[in-house]
Amino acid sequence: MDSVYADVLARYHHQRGFDVHFLTGTDEHGAKIVRSAEAAGKTPKEFVDENAAKFRALKEVLNLSWDDFIRTSDKERHWPGAEKLWKKLSDAGDLYKKIYKGLYCVGHEAFVTEKDLVRPESDSDAKVGDNWICKDHQKAPEPIEEENWFFKLSRHSKAIQKAIKNDELRIAPESRRHEILAFIEGGLEDVSFSRPAKDLTWGVPVPGDPTQTMYVWADALVNYISALGYGGKDEKLFEKYWPADIQVIGKDNLRFHAAIWPGMLLSAGLDLPKTLFVHGFLTVDGQKISKTVGNIIDPVELVKKYGADAVRYYLLREISSFEDGDFSYEKFEALYNGDLANGLGNFAARTLTLGEKISGLAADLAKDIEPAVAAKIESVKKSFEEKIQEFKFHEASAAAWELVHFGDAYINEKKPWETGDRKAIFNCVVILDNIAALVQPLLPGTAKKITESIQWEGNALKIEKAEVLFPRLTK
Secondary structure, eight states: HHHHHHHHHHHHHHHHOOOOOOOEEEEOOSOOOOOOHHHSSSSSHHHHHHHHHHHHHHHHHTTOOEEEEETTTOOOTTHHHHHHHHHHHTTTOOOEEEEEEEEEEETEEEEGGGGGGOOOOTEEEEETTOOOOETTSSSSSSEEEEEEEEEEEGGGGGHHHHHHHSSSSSEEEEHHHHHHHHHHOOOOOOEOOOETTTOOOOSSSTTTTTEEEEHHHHHHHHHHHHHHTTTTTHHHHHHHOSSOOEEEGGGGGGIIIIIIHHHHHHHHTTTOOOOEEEEEOEETTTEEETTTOOOOOOOHHHHHOOOEEEEEEIIIIOOSSSSEEOHHHEEEEEHHIIIIIIIIIIHHHHHHHGGGGGTTOOOHHHHHOOHHHHHHHHHHHHHHHHHHHOHHHHHHHHHHHHHHHHHHHHHHHOOOOHHOOOHHHHHHHHHHHHHHHTTTTTHHHHHHHHHEEEEEEEEEEEEEOOOOSSSSOOO
């Protein structure tokens, strides 16, 4: 979900002439990685190399437009930034060592409290800390007592709260903003920032203390700036692109990104990101899709069967940007046939078939576009842009499809295949051309096929019939 949402935002702003730098990547350290590697019979490096290759491959699979891919196991690109930020926190007097005892969730890579756990259905008498399980990962946390480095997050509690309240750090949606402010209200506690190296060697060593390994979040969060050269020989990209305009995160990462990360940046004297867009989970049978839970749906197989844009459309239209949404093949295929095959695909096929008959027509746009058509296009554009800027991708998709429905109604009313009305055909082409421009951030492959079929040479229109955009699914 992160990648598709971020891709929509990147394409939308590219389309409008903004200088966009779209970063993604993989955080590859921590106990969870080590245990997963052991279970797979691989070394941590072998395991993360394979995973990184799969995530990189999603660029082509889902037609993503990211500019850079960072891996936190990269000792040349990432580690210098993680080490530099650690030293900044140390110089600020915000790091100290102490012995800590608590419940550790490997899935979260974090210590958790009672409010993060639920009683297992199979054991109504279970006590907290006994075998209660994590809400998200459905596994019991582990009791751990060890000496760690701690970060004085409490010291920055009020500054973080103020930044969020003043929208210096904007959090969308509003419900997540209220959630993190309620969490901060009583004051933030200091957080563990390292693990003993004897227990965890896979990670970035703590500068000046080889007995400790950086806690995964202390290291992973730095990827946003290490990828821009922070801590390296050339920090020009960091100076140009930081602070980030938008960071896209899942709701389970809210506390890390809206409390710990701002605390680290404030301690180091660095700017806060401008906006955190927090989305819900894609679920299967009501559970978050997670390797830990074991209910993965392979996007590669989905795309092979239905196409990249069909998968993107389902994620953007069927799933609310802010809430959890359940995946279902039945709903997927119904949406595919209804909105894509019978909707946009059918309107495009009818319009381009008719449009070939007027190819080469010289058109005076101001004169030949009907006022009702022009008004509808402008109305939909305005609504679409408002929804994108509010991160309401499901509503933006619905707005774009208003123009598809309008085009269908228009062509059915005018019946240009019977009347031969060239002006009506031209208006259908204009509607389709504007649909392509609207959906370009959402369905880039589809938009490209349409725009390649509709070419403007000066004020002359050249149209070529395209392949079927979305073949109808049959049982």
